[in-house]
Amino acid sequence: MENLEYARLLAETxxxxxxxxxxxxxxxxxxxxxxxxxxxxxxxxxxxxxxARKLTEITGIGKGxxxxxxxxRERGSFARRDxxxxxxxxxxxxMLKIPGLxxxxxxxxxAHFRVTTLDDLERLCREQKLRELPRMGAKLEEKxxxxxxxxxxxxxxxxxxxxxxxxxxLTGYLSAVAGVERVEAAGSLRxxxxxxxxxxxxxxxxxxxxxxxxxxxxxxVGDVLGHGDTKASARVGIEGLxxxxxAVPAESLGAxxxxxxxxxxxxxALRQLAMQRGYTLNEYGLFRLDGGERxxxxxxEEIYEALGLAWIPPELRENQGEIEAAGGAANARRxxxxxxxxxxxxxxxxxxxxxxxxxxxEEMAEAAAARGYGYIAITDHSKALAxxxxxxxxxxxxxxxxxxxxxxSALPVRVLAGLECDIRRDGRMDIDDEALARLDLVxxxxxxxxxxxxxxxxxxLLAAVENPYVKIMGHPTGRVLLHRDAYVYxxxxxxxAAAGRGVAMEINASPERLDLHAPLxxxxxxxxxxxxxxxxxxxxxxLANMRFGVTMARRGWLEKGDVLNTLPVDQFLGSLRxxxx
DNA sequence: GCCGTTTTCGGCCCGACTGTTTTCAGTCG
Numbered sequence: 001m002e003n004l005e006y007a008r009l010l011a012e013t014x015x016x017x018x019x020x021x022x023x024x025x026x027x028x029x030x031x032x033x034x035x036x037x038x039x040x041x042x043x044x045x046x047x048x049x050x051x052a053r054k055l056t057e058i059t060g061i062g063k064g065x066x067x068x069x070x071x072x073r074e075r076g077s078f079a080r081r082d083x084x085x086x087x088x089x090x091x092x093x094x095m096l097k098i099p100g101l102x103x104x105x106x107x108x109x110x111a112h113f114r115v116t117t118l119d120d121l122e123r124l125c126r127e128q129k130l131r132e133l134p135r136m137g138a139k140l141e142e143k144x145x146x147x148x149x150x151x152x153x154x155x156x157x158x159x160x161x162x163x164x165x166x167x168x169x170l171t172g173y174l175s176a177v178a179g180v181e182r183v184e185a186a187g188s189l190r191x192x193x194x195x196x197x198x199x200x201x202x203x204x205x206x207x208x209x210x211x212x213x214x215x216x217x218x219x220x221v222g223d224v225l226g227h228g229d230t231k232a233s234a235r236v237g238i239e240g241l242x243x244x245x246x247a248v249p250a251e252s253l254g255a256x257x258x259x260x261x262x263x264x265x266x267x268x269a270l271r272q273l274a275m276q277r278g279y280t281l282n283e284y285g286l287f288r289l290d291g292g293e294r295x296x297x298x299x300x301e302e303i304y305e306a307l308g309l310a311w312i313p314p315e316l317r318e319n320q321g322e323i324e325a326a327g328g329a330a331n332a333r334r335x336x337x338x339x340x341x342x343x344x345x346x347x348x349x350x351x352x353x354x355x356x357x358x359x360x361x362e363e364m365a366e367a368a369a370a371r372g373y374g375y376i377a378i379t380d381h382s383k384a385l386a387x388x389x390x391x392x393x394x395x396x397x398x399x400x401x402x403x404x405x406x407x408x409s410a411l412p413v414r415v416l417a418g419l420e421c422d423i424r425r426d427g428r429m430d431i432d433d434e435a436l437a438r439l440d441l442v443x444x445x446x447x448x449x450x451x452x453x454x455x456x457x458x459x460x461l462l463a464a465v466e467n468p469y470v471k472i473m474g475h476p477t478g479r480v481l482l483h484r485d486a487y488v489y490x491x492x493x494x495x496x497a498a499a500g501r502g503v504a505m506e507i508n509a510s511p512e513r514l515d516l517h518a519p520l521x522x523x524x525x526x527x528x529x530x531x532x533x534x535x536x537x538x539x540x541x542x543l544a545n546m547r548f549g550v551t552m553a554r555r556g557w558l559e560k561g562d563v564l565n566t567l568p569v570d571q572f573l574g575s576l577r578x579x580x581x
Numbered sequence: 582g583c584c585g586t587t588t589t590c591g592g593c594c595c596g597a598c599t600g601t602t603t604t605c606a607g608t609c610g
Contacts, residue, residue, distance in 0.1 A: 025593055029582035062583050100599090102608050135601050356610095386596050387610050447610060448597080 001073065002220075003037045003044050005238055009072055009081060010034040010065070015096055016084035018103040019110075029065070036060040039358065039539050048073055089116040098147030099484060100140065108133060122148050154482040157195040158241050160548055161511035164189060166236055167199050170218065170243060177214050179207025181250060186260035192315045192551035194514040195481055198242035200260045208247035215245045252284045254299035259283035265319035266312075273307055273323065281307075310335055315554040318518075338554045341547050343566040346375040346413075349420065349443055349474065349506065349534030350543075354399065355380035356388035357538045361415060367540035369412030375569040377418035378403070379443050384422035384430040391419065393435040400438035414569045416440040420474055425449045427463025429470070436469035441576060443506065443534075445474030450487045457489035465497045471576045472532050473498060475508040475515040483512075491520060492527065499528035502577035504564055507533045507556075509549025510542070521556025530575070531563050 014030035036058060037044060047053045048070065055066035071078040088110065095106045095118075109115045112133060113124055124130055125141040125148075171183045180203055184190075187200035203211045212232040216224045222240065225233040233244045248256040259267065259282065274281040278289050285297025286306055296302040301311045309326040310333050316322040325334040350364050351357030357364070361378055368376045380399075381390035391399060396419060403417035418441045422430035429436060429444065436442050444464045452460065464470055476494075477486035498505060505524050508515045513536070516524065521531070533549040535542050553563060560566045564575050573579055 023582080026582045028593075032583080060583070064582050100608070104607055135606065137601060139600060384596090385610065387594065389594075 001045060001076075002237075003040055006044055006069060006072060007034040007037040008238065009077065010037070010068070012093060013078075013081045013084060015093055015103075016081070016088055019088060019092055019096075019107050020084060021103070021107065029060075029062075032060045033065045035358075039541060041541075044069065045073065091115070091117050091121075094118060094151065095121065097151055097483065098144055100143040101147065105136070105140075108136075118148055118151070150485065154195070157197050157482060158239065159481060159511045160189070160192070160194055160196060160514070160551075161545065162239070163196040163199055163241060166241055166243065167201065170199075170201060170215070170236070170245075173218060174201070174203055174211045174215060174245070177207055177211045179205050180211050181205035182253065183211075184253070184257055186257055187262065190257075190261045190314045191263065191317055192548075192555055194511075194517060194548075194552070198244060201243065201245045202248045202253065202256050202260065203245060204248050204250045204253050212245055212247055215243075250298070252297045254301070254303055255281075255285045255297035256283045258300050258303055261314050261317065263318050266317040266323070269319050269323050270307070273309075277307060279307070313338055313554065315551060316557065318555075320522075336557045336559050339550060339558050339560050339563055339566070341550045343560045343563070344373070344533065344546055344550065345568055346373050346377075346565045346572060347535055347537065347543060347546065348377040348416075348418070348441065348472065348532050348565055348572075349379050349508070349536045350376050351380050351420075351536070351538045352378055354378075354395075355385070355390055359540050362411070363540060364537065364543075365411050365413050365415055367543050371543055371546075373413050375414035375416060375572065377416040377441050377443075379418035379420040379441070382419055382421045382430040384424065385447055390422070391431075393431055396431055396435040397438055400435075416569075416573070418443065420445050421470075422447055423460065423464045425452075425460065427460040427466075429464070429467050433467070433469060436467075439469070440573065441471045442467075442469050443472045443474040444470040446478055446487065450478055450484075452487070454488045454490065457487055458493055461489060461494045462497050465494065465501050465503050468578060470503055471578075472504045472506050472534075474506050474534075475510075475513050475536070476505055477515050477517075477520065479513065479515050479517075481512055481514060486515075492523060495520075495524040495527040495529050499524075499530075502530075504530045504532045504576070507531055507549050507552050509533055509535045509545045509547075509552070511545055511548050514548060514552050516556070517552060518555035518557075521553065521558060525556065525558065525562060531558060532565050533563055534565070 010030050011034040014027045017027045047055060055061050055069060056063060068078045092106055092110065095101055115121050121144065125145045128141060130136045130141050131138060167185045167189055174180055174183045182204045184202045185199065186202055188196045189199055209229055212227065215232050216227050216234055220237050221234045223235045230247045231244060236243050271281050274286065279286050280289055285294045286303050287294050296306040304311045312322050312326050347368060352359060352361050352364055365376060381388040383390040383392040400417045403415060408414055417439050419439055420443045423444050423446050424430055479486040505516060533553055535545045537543050564572055567575060
């Protein structure tokens, strides 16, 4: 079993324990252990199989949780979890995802109304029954209804890093089958959508059909939804992500990739174009309307070329002007030369143990060097995030001095002194200017009061942009994928102000945020904004999330020149607000 | 439940807001 799955069982149990009002410190231990496992560099299964190793050597795992992990390994669950699952409906965990609904309220609803499904809960809210209970009222009913609606919308979708990991695992597994030539992921995963509903894999080679048989026997495959000669479909892992594997003849791989990559609207537009030019396009190739002769299909490039287009990178295939930009004479084409991961030279939003990160400055610098970066900015939280042990003015100043005093030549990369400073309700910074002035860069972010009225929120962000020390707007819309919507404000107005003041927009590469997303990136660019792609890493392994931020930038049509952290450190610093020229 | 230890039990993170009250429980970050 994967570490992630152990972690998930522990975290879910912690949620249920909270509803059961068990001891808070015990719950935290379960959560800590789950976090530890999630970030643990080795497979836990391997540690357990090794008689020379002990689980309790891992910090955060003691005798109790070690026994739980052994039990999970043997039978996939453990006693405490089984009891709680028996006691509460599975929807209890779903309900926790509704913002504003916490364990206490859920426990009360279950005890009083015997709620077992989201439908039950929805009906109770519509019938205004919740207000019969103490401390519950109209606002809560409204909030829950909204939450259920957005939960329904997002259910069945998965974060991109999760889908990518499964796709990569299966690609390796299927590629190892003798007689398989190529395995390619298509679908929204290939386009780099921030969440995906299912994964599409295409397999070519003499043994493509054998690969389908192998796929359904994969140890993590659960329900097999279908299994024929050319297609197998199954749910993978305990999360149940649907994966479709298709056997494709090599001569039509390009056509199949094009077809299954989509998007639907891109393909509709492309087929219309094909029609105008006397062709018909399907997953087997591009054919002449008169006579049915096949003119392309082995590669995507030859299909686009036959239609008079440059090859369009999958990230752009959303029918947002990419077909027009790819057309015309070769020298008149307007497709951007998209940014690539290798263009990135530094990471400008990183947390350490000073606030809520899990590693030291030196360890994060080491990990950045391993990625070939030249610099990082350490940007821990400011004091408004008390729970994250945010820095107050004195600690900010001390931190800046510590970084200045460091022997930078002894560090594996250049380390910049930064801060992720909270934007307060009134738009002022959480830290006074005198302290901010000591830093190399300030990322300004909203972490509170996310439900302000649009006009007020706009004013708040405009005020933040006015602070002379703010260099970057952190996760500008505040959305948390599959969990919380963006806060509402006049983005164009704020983007225009940021462009005017030289404040860069962050593209937060954390797979849970991916904020900004493509449509807003294009708006910001049209207003003259520049961008910084940052991982918001709280763990050394989070630095690898940069690829998802780059994908987001590509979806937003960005080129190397739009992104400041493609520059070497001195030019990067020089390009930030107030340092230009 | 974990950790650290003055080895056998005490400490573990908390400030602010919201909606409901009329002094505060629940939620969030």
